[in-house]
Amino acid sequence: xxxxxxxxxxxNRVLRTERCFRFAVKVLLVLLGMTLTTRxxxxxxxxxxxxxxxxxxxxxxxxxxxxxxxxxxxxxxxEIVQNGLRSALESLGIRFVKVEQAAATVVISLSENAxxxxxxxxxxxxxxxxxxxxxxxxxxxGLTAIRDSVxxxxxxxxxxxxENPILDVAVLEEGATPTHIAVLDPETASLxxxxxxxxxxxxxLAIVHxxxxxxDLRGRLIPARDHLLDIYLPGVICHSTASVPLTLxxxxxxxxxxxxxxxxxxxxxxxxxLSVFPSAGLGNGASTVVPQISAFFAPTRNFFTGVLxxxxxxxxxxxxxxxxxxxxxxxxxxxxxxxxxxxxxxxDGANDQAVRLGWGSDLGSVKTExxxxxxxxxxxxxxxxxxxxxxxxxxxRDPVAVSAAVDFSGPxxxxxxxxxxxxxxxxxxxxxTGSYEAFRLAVVCSR
Amino acid sequence: xxxxxxxxxxxGSALAVTxxxxxxxxxxxxxxxxxxxxxAPASLDPADNSQPDxxxxxxxxxxxxxxxxxxxxxxxxxxxxxxSWQVSPGNRWxxxxxxxxxxxxxxxxxxxIAADSLRAANPAWNVATDGDxxxxxxxxAGPELLxxxxxxxxxxxxxNADATPGGTGPFHIVDWQPGKKLTVAAEEGYWRGRPFxxxxxxxxxxxxxxxxxxxxxxKADLVEVAPEQVHRISLEARRPSSxxxxxxxxxxxxxxxxxxxxxxxxxxxxxxxxxxSIRSVLLQGTGQPAASILPNWMSGYGFVFPSDADLARARHxxxxxxxxxxxxxxxxxxxxxxxxxxxxxxxxxxxxxxSLQPTAPSATAxxxxxxxxxxxxxxxxxxxxxxxxxxxxxxxPAKPKNSSVEELYAAEQSMLxxxxxxxxxxxxxxxxxxxxxxxxxxxxxxxxxxxxxxLGSGKP
Numbered sequence: 001x002x003x004x005x006x007x008x009x010x011x012n013r014v015l016r017t018e019r020c021f022r023f024a025v026k027v028l029l030v031l032l033g034m035t036l037t038t039r040x041x042x043x044x045x046x047x048x049x050x051x052x053x054x055x056x057x058x059x060x061x062x063x064x065x066x067x068x069x070x071x072x073x074x075x076x077x078x079e080i081v082q083n084g085l086r087s088a089l090e091s092l093g094i095r096f097v098k099v100e101q102a103a104a105t106v107v108i109s110l111s112e113n114a115x116x117x118x119x120x121x122x123x124x125x126x127x128x129x130x131x132x133x134x135x136x137x138x139x140x141x142g143l144t145a146i147r148d149s150v151x152x153x154x155x156x157x158x159x160x161x162x163e164n165p166i167l168d169v170a171v172l173e174e175g176a177t178p179t180h181i182a183v184l185d186p187e188t189a190s191l192x193x194x195x196x197x198x199x200x201x202x203x204x205l206a207i208v209h210x211x212x213x214x215x216d217l218r219g220r221l222i223p224a225r226d227h228l229l230d231i232y233l234p235g236v237i238c239h240s241t242a243s244v245p246l247t248l249x250x251x252x253x254x255x256x257x258x259x260x261x262x263x264x265x266x267x268x269x270x271x272x273x274l275s276v277f278p279s280a281g282l283g284n285g286a287s288t289v290v291p292q293i294s295a296f297f298a299p300t301r302n303f304f305t306g307v308l309x310x311x312x313x314x315x316x317x318x319x320x321x322x323x324x325x326x327x328x329x330x331x332x333x334x335x336x337x338x339x340x341x342x343x344x345x346x347x348d349g350a351n352d353q354a355v356r357l358g359w360g361s362d363l364g365s366v367k368t369e370x371x372x373x374x375x376x377x378x379x380x381x382x383x384x385x386x387x388x389x390x391x392x393x394x395x396x397r398d399p400v401a402v403s404a405a406v407d408f409s410g411p412x413x414x415x416x417x418x419x420x421x422x423x424x425x426x427x428x429x430x431x432x433t434g435s436y437e438a439f440r441l442a443v444v445c446s447r
Numbered sequence: 448x449x450x451x452x453x454x455x456x457x458x459g460s461a462l463a464v465t466x467x468x469x470x471x472x473x474x475x476x477x478x479x480x481x482x483x484x485x486x487a488p489a490s491l492d493p494a495d496n497s498q499p500d501x502x503x504x505x506x507x508x509x510x511x512x513x514x515x516x517x518x519x520x521x522x523x524x525x526x527x528x529x530x531s532w533q534v535s536p537g538n539r540w541x542x543x544x545x546x547x548x549x550x551x552x553x554x555x556x557x558x559x560i561a562a563d564s565l566r567a568a569n570p571a572w573n574v575a576t577d578g579d580x581x582x583x584x585x586x587x588a589g590p591e592l593l594x595x596x597x598x599x600x601x602x603x604x605x606x607n608a609d610a611t612p613g614g615t616g617p618f619h620i621v622d623w624q625p626g627k628k629l630t631v632a633a634e635e636g637y638w639r640g641r642p643f644x645x646x647x648x649x650x651x652x653x654x655x656x657x658x659x660x661x662x663x664x665x666k667a668d669l670v671e672v673a674p675e676q677v678h679r680i681s682l683e684a685r686r687p688s689s690x691x692x693x694x695x696x697x698x699x700x701x702x703x704x705x706x707x708x709x710x711x712x713x714x715x716x717x718x719x720x721x722x723x724s725i726r727s728v729l730l731q732g733t734g735q736p737a738a739s740i741l742p743n744w745m746s747g748y749g750f751v752f753p754s755d756a757d758l759a760r761a762r763h764x765x766x767x768x769x770x771x772x773x774x775x776x777x778x779x780x781x782x783x784x785x786x787x788x789x790x791x792x793x794x795x796x797x798x799x800x801x802s803l804q805p806t807a808p809s810a811t812a813x814x815x816x817x818x819x820x821x822x823x824x825x826x827x828x829x830x831x832x833x834x835x836x837x838x839x840x841x842x843x844p845a846k847p848k849n850s851s852v853e854e855l856y857a858a859e860q861s862m863l864x865x866x867x868x869x870x871x872x873x874x875x876x877x878x879x880x881x882x883x884x885x886x887x888x889x890x891x892x893x894x895x896x897x898x899x900x901x902l903g904s905g906k907p
Contacts, residue, residue, distance in 0.1 A: 070743075070750065111747045114827060114891070115522045118747025118852050132751050136852040215640040215899060216474045300641060301476055322473045340475055361473030381472055411472065 043081050044088075046119060046137035051088035053133035054106055054121045060093025064102035071112040081110060081119075115139075154377075154391055154406045157440040159425065160192070160199075166427045166436040167219035168416055170229065182229055183438070184221045186213055189231055189238070189248065205248040209236050216302040216413075222261045223419045232257040235299030256294035256309050259324050261419050291333065295324070303340050313349020321345070323415065325365035325376045327394055334394065336376060338363050346397055357399060360387065362415035364424045370445035371402055377424050377441060379412045380405065387412040389426060391443055406441065415441075474886065478902035479646040483667045485781075487626040487652035492612045493602040494568035502693070502823050502876050503671070505599035506894040510631055510647065511551075512602030512614035515542055515561070515581070516593050520891040522827055524593040528556065528603055528615065529581075532593075540583045540592055548638045550605050551619035564603045565596075591850070594828035599894070617642045617898040627651055643901035654781070659879075668884045668902070669895070672877040674733040675784050680879050688880070692735050692742045692873030693893035695822045698776065698792070699840050701815065704866045708768040712801065713866040718761035719799035720792055722754050722871060729787050734872040740836050740859055742873040745829045748856055752863075752870075761799035773802040777815035780807055789819050792871075821874065827891050829855055833862065840867045 065086070069078045085108060086096070099105055104125040111118045117137040122130050159169050159178065164185045172191075173180035179194040180202075191202040213234065220232040224239070228246060231238035238250035293312065295304040298320075306320045312335050321337040328334075329348075337345040338361050339354075346353045360379030367374055375391040376399070389412065391403035408428035413436065415426050423442040430437055486503035493508045515529040529542040548556040558576040565574045565581070573584040585592060595601065604612035611620070617639065618631035629649040633642045653661070658670035659680075672680050672687050680687045704710045722736030735742065736754040743749030765771070776793065778785040789805035796803040806815055825835035830850065837844045842865045846858075862868070876893040887900040 109750065111743065111750065113743075113745055113747035113829070113852075114520070116747070116852075120748050120751060122751060130751075132748070132856065134748055134853050134856060136747070212636065212638050213640050215643060217640070300635075302473060340473075379472055387472065 043084050046135045047084040047088045049135045050119050051092055055092040057123045057131045058104040062095050062097040062102050064099040064105045066107050068109045071110050071117055073110055154403045155442045155444050156406050159438045159440055161435050161437045163435050166438045168221040169425045169438040170221035170223055182221050184219050186217050203245055208250045214300050218302055234297055256296045258294045260292055312347045315347050318345055318347055322361040323363050325363045327374050362412055364415050364417035366443055367421045368443045370443055375443055474643045474901040476643050477645050480644050481667045482649045482669045483653045483658040483661050484651055485671055489625045493600050493604055502893040508599040508602050510618045511616045512604055513616050514602050515596045518597045538585045542581045544579055548615050550613045550615050552613050556615055560605050561603050568601050591828055594826055594831055598826055642898045662879055668881040670879055672879050674874050675731045677733045677877045678731040687877050688889050689875040689877040690889045690893040691744050691891055692875050693824050694874040696872040696874055698817050698869040699820055700817050700867050710866055711764045711767045715761040715764040715799050716796055716801055717869045718757045719795045721756040721795050725791055734874040737870045737873045740870055741829050765800040771802055774816040775804045775806045776817040776819055777806050778819040837862055842867045
């Protein structure tokens with residue numbers, strides 16, 4: 001008796017498991033269907049229109065229909081449209097048959113022009129002339145495809161996307177992920193807060209400037225200690241008030257831009273030295289003491305003039321440069337400047353050295369718990385369709401690549417080290433969509 | 448003793464390779480760009496209709512002048528000198544001008560100057576001012592006004608006493624030798640930001656061959672490339688860049704078809720041209736065979752007009768006619784491939800039993816029965832492009848009612864039915880640049896944009 005009972009229980013369990021499995025599969029399919037449905041554009045309007053025009057020419061009856069996709073519609077959308085058109089034609093009395101049995105043949109081409117999709121029906125009945133009917137369908141707004149980051153040493157975390165150029169993004173608050181950010185574009189600084197899983201705009205502040213901005217405009221958002229933000233733009237500096245709702249006070253200024261950003265640890269200003277990146281490294285919380293340096297930015301150009309204050313050791317000027325990074329050493333700090341002449345200058349206070357590394361114009365340093373503890377993130381060079389960023393270490397004066405390159409879908413337009421110091425904000429212009437995409441680029445220890 | 452570390456060797460080798468690449472990605476200010484072009488405009492006035500329209504002329508215009516609005520590659524309208532606009536019932540358009548914009552001579556941009564400029568370009572328009580706004584009233588339906596205003600010919604110019612037009616564009620004129628040479632310099636206070644380049648020197652009236660030589664010798668940074676040379680240039684890795692097909696190569700009759708026989712013969716000619724083999728051999732694979740006026744990327748339906756030769760139908764059509772006239776076809780003598788194209792078309796026509804005589808241009812050109820022409824499409828807006836071709840060919844203008852794609856198709860079909868134009872190819876316009884020139888772009892309308900370009904070797 002025991003055995004059948006066991007079998008019965010087992011069978012029941014199997015059946016229950018199978019029912020559960022089927023239920024789960026159905027739920028998944030429904031969810032998948034919902035996802036597909038919500039993601040797909042609604043083509044029913046133009047499908048019905050084209051079907052009506054075709055049937056007006058052929059009348060209801062036996063018709064041979066073929067489809068050609070001459071547009072950029074993907075395979076799935078193509079199938080959705082074809083199925084929709086078939087349904088619409090069937091509902092109007094069309095019966096699909098082979099060419100030999102058809103009273104009319106219809107070639108439906110899914111085409112497109114610069115502004116919209118164009119669906120064309122070419123109708124042949126007997127030996128008569130071809131009748132052409134067509135409709136246009138608005139293009140679906142494409143979802144911005146964000147490629148997964150390469151899970152090696154550099155992790156690319158999307159922060160913000162918009163059509164206007166993004167000059168910088170500052171993460172003001174975060175838990176596991178950023179929850180409060182500021183986005184700088186040429187005319188505004190906007191604050192966004194994550195609420196209910198979505199970014200909600202909190203405030204937008206206009207940036208007042210009298211002169212036209214230079215091309216290849218650059219700008220920095222730097223969190224401040226006694227107020228929320230400072231904004232540095234060519235020839236203009238803005239200071240925010242301390243709390244929301246903020247006001248922004250902008251004025252023409254040639255004051256230098258700090259090369260190190262971040263809410264510096266209180267009371268660390270001591271004889272010209274500052275603790276930088278106190279939150280970086282996460283583990284021991286130790287900060288690194290290096291001299292704070294600022295640099296003058298050319299008010300009508302896209303580069304730093306090379307004049308430093310207070311200077312790196314004996315060097316108060318370096319060649320004009322686009323960006324800078326630092327690598328603290330035991331007894332000195334090595335500064336690395338991406339100069340406008342395409343060379344990289346290494347300055348340690350006593351010596352300088354120009355090298356050609358094949359890097360791009362943008363670099364920044366990060367302090368992490370990986371490898372030597374400090375890495376330089378640098379863009380690549382050349383005319384490739386998209387840029388990439390790679391991490392390097394400098395055991396001595398020669399860089400060693402320590403990560404795989406992380407690709408971006410267009411040119412990198414900004415790379416600034418975040419205030420927390422262990423990551424950078426990278427902005428790239430997506431070549432396909434034209435939008436500007438800001439990412440946090442974090443170094444992840446792979447071993 | 449420290450052993451040789453192979454990891455360092457690998458890294459060092461990799462760095463050596465990358466060092467060979469250019470180490471610059473952010474734009475650099477400075478330098479003089481040298482451009483060569485085939486067109487030789489005698490005037491820089493955007494509204495001067497006595498000058499032939501060309502993509503090169505449009506490119507020059509947009510260096511010096513701005514339009515009220517611009518369009519992007521998807522045809523979306525963007526604000527330019529007009530910061531905003533609104534349309535009221537009765538097709539009354541009001542454009543509010545951007546504040547703080549100045550002409551190169553320092554004169555502020557005003558609504559009056561803008562209105563004067565638009566009136567000069569479009570005498571038939573009703574243009575007025577209302578405070579700091581320009582008001583355009585257009586009775587009845589017509590091509591989209593915003594796309595029309597984005598055309599180079601509608602760029603805003605201040606006409607000075609010495610007849611030189613002044614602009615608000617990214618570059619101002621330094622030296623102008625009509626039809627020969629133009630030098631422009633960066634406008635420091637340009638409202639969109641100073642261009643990266645300091646100067647641009649443009650040599651005009653240079654043949655394609657001369658331009659290619661100038662590029663090879665490093666005397667030019669940006670040159671035009673003839674369609675049939677694109678393939679060769681790309682094999683030589685000289686970075687050719689081509690637009691979408693934006694020029695229509697067509698046979699245009701000088702008069703309407705005046706009889707049934709005439710119509711039959713024109714149909715025979717259209718059916719006889721072997722566009723596929725002409726493209727392969729004479730155009731070296733460049734361009735799209737076309738039987739439509741508008742390219743498919745503009746209309747979306749271009750493929751429904753069959754462009755394959757059909758000699759049987761051509762002969763059949765020709766056989767319906769007793770007397771075959773001897774047509775003359777004129778071609779552009781300065782275009783080396785035009786003669787070959789005309790001769791090849793004449794050969795195809797002969798196969799169909801027609802008589803076509805290519806003739807050298809100049810004096811006889813006006814008397815020719817047909818012209819083999821390259822027509823730059825006027826705009827990325829299909830209605831404007833169609834209306835422009837109609838005006839050039841003498842066909843009745845297209846008048847949209849609701850601007851639907853089906854209406855566009857009907858308008859194009861009726862224009863083709865007049866048989867004034869036999870479309871042959873849609874050609875892209877192609878350029879080649881030196882490796883120094885960065886970030887230069889060919890707009891969808893075939894013009895080049897240099898305001899954001901920079902020279903890699905320039906000094907900031």
